[in-house]
Amino acid sequence: MQEITKVVLAYSGGLDTSIIVHWLKANYGCEVICFTADLGQEEELDGLEEKAIKTGASKLIIRDLREEFLRDFVFPTLQAGAVYERLYLLGTSFARPLISKHLVEIAEAEGAEAIAHGCTGKGNDQVRFELTAMALNPKLQVIAPWREWDIRSREDALEYAAKHGVPVSSTLKSIYSRDRNLFHMSHEGGPLENPWTAPEEAMFVLTRSPQDAPDEPTEIELEFEGGVPIGINGERLDPVTLFGRLNKLAAANGIGRVDMVENRLVGMKSRGVYETPGGTVVHIAHQALESLCLDKQTMHYKDLLALKYAELVYNGQWYTGLREALDAFVQVTQRTVTGTVRMTLYKGNVIVNGRKSPYSLYREDYASFGHMDIYDQTDAKGFINMLGLPMKVEALLRLEGAKDSGYSRPDYTRFKRD
Numbered sequence: 408m409q410e411i412t413k414v415v416l417a418y419s420g421g422l423d424t425s426i427i428v429h430w431l432k433a434n435y436g437c438e439v440i441c442f443t444a445d446l447g448q449e450e451e452l453d454g455l456e457e458k459a460i461k462t463g464a465s466k467l468i469i470r471d472l473r474e475e476f477l478r479d480f481v482f483p484t485l486q487a488g489a490v491y492e493r494l495y496l497l498g499t500s501f502a503r504p505l506i507s508k509h510l511v512e513i514a515e516a517e518g519a520e521a522i523a524h525g526c527t528g529k530g531n532d533q534v535r536f537e538l539t540a541m542a543l544n545p546k547l548q549v550i551a552p553w554r555e556w557d558i559r560s561r562e563d564a565l566e567y568a569a570k571h572g573v574p575v576s577s578t579l580k581s582i583y584s585r586d587r588n589l590f591h592m593s594h595e596g597g598p599l600e601n602p603w604t605a606p607e608e609a610m611f612v613l614t615r616s617p618q619d620a621p622d623e624p625t626e627i628e629l630e631f632e633g634g635v636p637i638g639i640n641g642e643r644l645d646p647v648t649l650f651g652r653l654n655k656l657a658a659a660n661g662i663g664r665v666d667m668v669e670n671r672l673v674g675m676k677s678r679g680v681y682e683t684p685g686g687t688v689v690h691i692a693h694q695a696l697e698s699l700c701l702d703k704q705t706m707h708y709k710d711l712l713a714l715k716y717a718e719l720v721y722n723g724q725w726y727t728g729l730r731e732a733l734d735a736f737v738q739v740t741q742r743t744v745t746g747t748v749r750m751t752l753y754k755g756n757v758i759v760n761g762r763k764s765p766y767s768l769y770r771e772d773y774a775s776f777g778h779m780d781i782y783d784q785t786d787a788k789g790f791i792n793m794l795g796l797p798m799k800v801e802a803l804l805r806l807e808g809a810k811d812s813g814y815s816r817p818d819y820t821r822f823k824r825d
Contacts, residue, residue: 411435411521411548412437413437413519413521414437414440414519414522415440415441415442415510415517415521415522416431416441416442416464416522416523417444417523418442418459419451420443420455420458421525422564422565422575423553423564424525425458425575426462426558427525428441428459429462429463429571430556430567431523431550434555435550439463440467440513441467442468442470442510443469444469444509445469445472446476446588447476447587447647447650447651451587461574468513472505473647474647476588477589477646477647478646479505480501480504481686482635483737484497484501484716485634485686485690486693486738486741487733487737488709488716489716489717490713490717492667492669494667495679495721496681496687497720498590498592498593498686499591500535500720503535504725504726507522507537507539507543508539510524510540514547520547521547521548521550523549523552524537524550524551525553528554530677531721531723533553534672534722535725536549537549538722538726539725542726582597583595584596585612589651590650591682593682594606594611594680594681594682595679599678599679600678602668602678611664613658613663614658614663615659615660617661617664618661618754620659620660620661620755621659624752624753625751625752626749626752627656628641628747629653629692630643630746631692631744631746631748632745633745634696634737634740634745635741636649636692637649639652651685653688654684656684656688657752661754661755662684662752662757663682663687664680665680667679672722687757691759692748692757692759693744695759695762696744696746696748697709697744698762699746699768700743700746700767701740701743701768705740709736709740712736715733716730716733716737744764745766746764746767747763748761749761
């Protein structure tokens with residue numbers, strides 16, 4: 408390993424990255440440049456530069472990546488319909504490759520030999536950061552202090568900060584591990600480590616409780632172009648403004664809370680609670696519009712690939728040929744996903760009650776049970792005979808052997824309890 412004279416640290420200003428600045432200087436004798444990606448953390452960015460300098464960094468670089476985040480990471484994932492393990496909309500997962508991409512760019516521009524992150528050795532984020540760095544510049548060294556130092560707990564970290572005079576605002580009362588961006592907010596740790604313990608209402612930051620949401624529903628219309636949301640209630644908006652507005656509308660109506668136990672990439676289960684207000688609305692609306700615009704075979708096959716897409720994103724394999732290939736497929740499917748979806752937001756629910764598109768494959772005259780010229784209902788007899796032919800042949804062979812068809816006499820006794 409080459410000597411490290413300069414390192415770029417992915418910096419949040421929290422307890423871990425604050426003490427990492429001091430630890431890097433003490434253990435590697437190197438200059439530490441901090442980098443923070445503005446992904447919509449809002450007030451969390453206040454005073455960050457002063458804090459980084461006080462903890463020993465030579466400087467802090469902040470880049471506003473909100474639009475790039477939505478355009479190049481959030482929207483493609485939503486277009487793909489990717490959801491990890493039925494519930495997780497991947498809010499943290501697709502933020503990490505973007506942060507790591509800019510971390511690598513800054514390291515190259517600053518002449519740093521290494522990058523560093525504050526991810527623990529048990530989590531998924533270490534993989535996401537490091538796979539991205541490996542894909543973009545494998546010559547850069549990666550320093551992961553949590554895999555090197557003897558700090559093992561929040562108490563240890565606070566003790567280290569006090570011992571070395573590192574100014575931190577965290578206390579033992581800050582029991583949750585959180586990640587926030589324009590798309591979502593995640594909560595882990597503390598009482599949530601017991602999957603039987605219900606989340607405290609005071610824990611939630613973005614969303615109102617469905618019980619406390621307004622008694623009057625909120626009606627909205629979300630407009631899409633090529634599978635990407637472009638406007639609300641007839642007003643065309645840039646991506647950042649659109650998501651900010653959707654977040655407020657959905658959060659006020661108690662929408663977007665998910666409580667799940669998931670399978671981490673590193674092999675253990677973890678319990679996470681997510682707040683994804685605007686993202687939940689877009690996901691549901693996008694599905695509704697696809698049901699109108701995609702043919703059956705394309706939609707069903709796309710649903711199969713969505714599982715793989717979600718797995719790649721969750722595992723930090725954004726910069727891979729397979730993800731690019733899946734994106735190419737998805738983009739073809741989205742060429743006709745243009746139109747408007749009308750929804751009611753009410754006490755935690757997103758209720759779709761209308762959808763329209765110039766590319767709609769739905770025709771009322773075709774779907775009607777009344778008379779029509781394009782479809783003769785007597786054709787159904789031949790279709791049913793052809794579809795059921797394998798089952799019919801199997802049953803005939805069984806009956807000719809003086810046996811039941813195999814399904815005529817179900818054995819319900821196996822369902823009895825002792």
